Amino acid sequence: MNRRNLMKLMALGGSLVIPVGRHAWAAVSDDGSVTKRKLVVVMLRGAVDGLNVVAPYGDANYARLRPTIGLARPGRDNGAIDLDGYFGMHPALASLQPLWQQKKLAFIHASGSPDSTRSHFDAQDYLESGTPGKKSTQDGWLNRLLTALPGTASPTRAISIGPIMPRILAGSAPATNLAAGAAGTKESILDRPKIGSAFDQMYQHSDKFASTYQDARDAHKEVMTAAMKNEMQVADGGAPLPNGFPNDAARLATLMRNDPKIQIAFVALGGWDTHANQGNGKGQLANRLEPLGQGLATLAQHLGPVFDDTTIVVMSEFGRTARQNGNGGTDHGHGNVMWVLGGGVAGGKVLGEWQGVADSQLHEGRDLPVTTDFRSVLAHISERHLRLTDAQLVQVFPAMPAANPRLNFMLG
Numbered sequence: 001m002n003r004r005n006l007m008k009l010m011a012l013g014g015s016l017v018i019p020v021g022r023h024a025w026a027a028v029s030d031d032g033s034v035t036k037r038k039l040v041v042v043m044l045r046g047a048v049d050g051l052n053v054v055a056p057y058g059d060a061n062y063a064r065l066r067p068t069i070g071l072a073r074p075g076r077d078n079g080a081i082d083l084d085g086y087f088g089m090h091p092a093l094a095s096l097q098p099l100w101q102q103k104k105l106a107f108i109h110a111s112g113s114p115d116s117t118r119s120h121f122d123a124q125d126y127l128e129s130g131t132p133g134k135k136s137t138q139d140g141w142l143n144r145l146l147t148a149l150p151g152t153a154s155p156t157r158a159i160s161i162g163p164i165m166p167r168i169l170a171g172s173a174p175a176t177n178l179a180a181g182a183a184g185t186k187e188s189i190l191d192r193p194k195i196g197s198a199f200d201q202m203y204q205h206s207d208k209f210a211s212t213y214q215d216a217r218d219a220h221k222e223v224m225t226a227a228m229k230n231e232m233q234v235a236d237g238g239a240p241l242p243n244g245f246p247n248d249a250a251r252l253a254t255l256m257r258n259d260p261k262i263q264i265a266f267v268a269l270g271g272w273d274t275h276a277n278q279g280n281g282k283g284q285l286a287n288r289l290e291p292l293g294q295g296l297a298t299l300a301q302h303l304g305p306v307f308d309d310t311t312i313v314v315m316s317e318f319g320r321t322a323r324q325n326g327n328g329g330t331d332h333g334h335g336n337v338m339w340v341l342g343g344g345v346a347g348g349k350v351l352g353e354w355q356g357v358a359d360s361q362l363h364e365g366r367d368l369p370v371t372t373d374f375r376s377v378l379a380h381i382s383e384r385h386l387r388l389t390d391a392q393l394v395q396v397f398p399a400m401p402a403a404n405p406r407l408n409f410m411l412g
Contacts, residue, residue: 034151035263037309037386038256040299041142041168044292044316045124046272049330050337051322051357051368052285053093054107054350058086061357065323069280069330078281083107087350092286093293099300099341103348106409108338110352111372112318114401118332120273123317128168130375130397141396142264143171145382148392149263158264159255161248168266175264180248245269245295253302256310272316276327296341308343311385311410315339315374321366322357335368338377344385344411351409376404384410 055071056062057080063070071088072079080088081097087109089096099105115132117123126132130141146158158175160166169175248267256262271288278285296314300307319336340347353371355361363369375397382388382396393400 034149035157035261038263038265038306038311039145039381039386040252040265040267040310040312042292042296042312042314043124043127043166043168043266043268044272044314045120045268045270046316047120047123047318047320047332048272048316048336049274049278049285049320050109050316050335051319051330052278052280053090053289053339054083054109054337055080055088055090056086056354056357057088059357061359065357066280067324068328069278069324071280080281083350090286090289091281092289095290095293095297096341099297100348104300104343104345105339105341106345106347107350108340108352108372108377108407108409109350109354110335110368110370111338111377112334112336112370112374114370114373116334118318118334120317120332125167127315127317127374128166130378131399132375134399139171140166140168141378142168142266143173143175144396145386145388146173146175146264147171148388148395149386154261156259156262158266159252159262160266161252162266162268166266166268244291246291246298249295249299250302253299253304253306257302257304257306274320274329275325275331276329278324278329296339300341311340311342311344311381313338313340313378313381319368322362322368323366333367334363335370338374340377340381340409342385346409346411349409351407353406372404372407373401375400376407379403380407380410384412 051062051066052069052071057071057073071090074080074082074088078091081091081094082088083100087107089100096105113123113126113132115123115126117126122135125135128140128142129137130144131137142158146153151157153174155174156176158169158173160169160175160177161180162177163179165175165177245267252265252267256265269292272285274285277283280286292314296312299312303310315338316336319333320330321333325331351372355369355371357368359365361369379393379397379400382393388396
């Protein structure tokens with residue numbers, strides 16, 4: 001059997017992981033201190049409507065621009081959850097209210113990419129490469145972050161949950177991809193003793209592929225070990241969570257808690273392109289936000305004490321139009337809102353340079369402007385939470401804008 005067929009067989013197994021990048025996985029350090037501080041990135045593909053995630057209900061123009069899809073004021077049926085007397089959080093995100101009250105959740109409004117594209121493909125590419133407007137970048141900013149972090153590389157230092165390895169983790173540093181849902185931690189065909197033994201014998205004498213094959217097997221065992229601990233806890237603690245992101249978030253939290261080598265995690269969720277029938281406090285958008293909020297709350301809860309050393313970032317490629325369209329939805333926009341959660345977050349604030357949503361304050365007369373570059377948010381986290389130096393920040397985010405003094409949401 002040639003390597004191509006081996007790869008196909010591994011793909012059928014679902015959870016057997018393959019190293020990526022130019023370098024083989026190095027030995028794992030026993031010193032877990034370098035991976036104590038962790039980062040989870042959640043990307044909402046399709047451009048979530050930030051103006052209904054964190055609604056400026058205190059601006060009369062908001063209700064004027066969104067007569068049927070705007071959130072009702074706090075205190076009314078399906079109204080926004082008041083944050084500061086001006087901004088309100090979508091009621092479907094009620095599960096995150098305790099984190100806000102504990103000052104472990106912050107929002108950065110009017111944030112996003114300085115590139116003005118309204119193409120999902122291009123905007124997501126820039127968000128993942130970290131180089132807006134430059135399509136020639138080969139690697140993702142999370143992969144560059146891995147190369148800048150101290151410590152020794154390991155098979156599971158960075159993991160992604162989804163069907164394929166994402167653009168954001170492309171590059172020379174090794175990373176691991178797990179299938180979403182229970183398939184990500186199920187046994188693969190190579191876990192069958194006879195088949196596994198046959199492949200072990202086949203590749204043990206191959207100078208070219210023996211190391212890569214064995215590394216993949218070791219990483220798979222590492223993930224399975226952490227997953228088995230979770231299964232025992234579920235049996236002892238009660239029924240499993242519902243399907244979807246809350247379930248994946250619980251699984252991810254358990255993997256991170258049981259395997260201290262995991263430092264970086266990435267999850268992408270789709271279904272945010274709400275051109276029609278978006279709804280307000282109820283409806284299409286609410287139906288997507290509710291499990292998202294539940295999943296984030298689950299992740300924070302199940303991380304346990306690890307949450308104190310974890311920062312979670314939620315971002316989307318661009319926002320949506322301030323004015324609702326004729327189909328009761330919103331079209332592709334520009335500025336959006338970023339979410340930051342974690343034990344080291346100085347939260348309970350809506351940050352950013354907010355200009356309002358009057359017609360004269362909108363970008364091109366239709367969108368929320370971008371007044372905070374998304375890279376400034378990520379760089380602040382990388383510097384204060386992950387302890388990167390100025391030189392390392394430039395390595396991760398080349399051509400990054402100057403530091404934004406308005407951003408101060410990490411306790412450091």
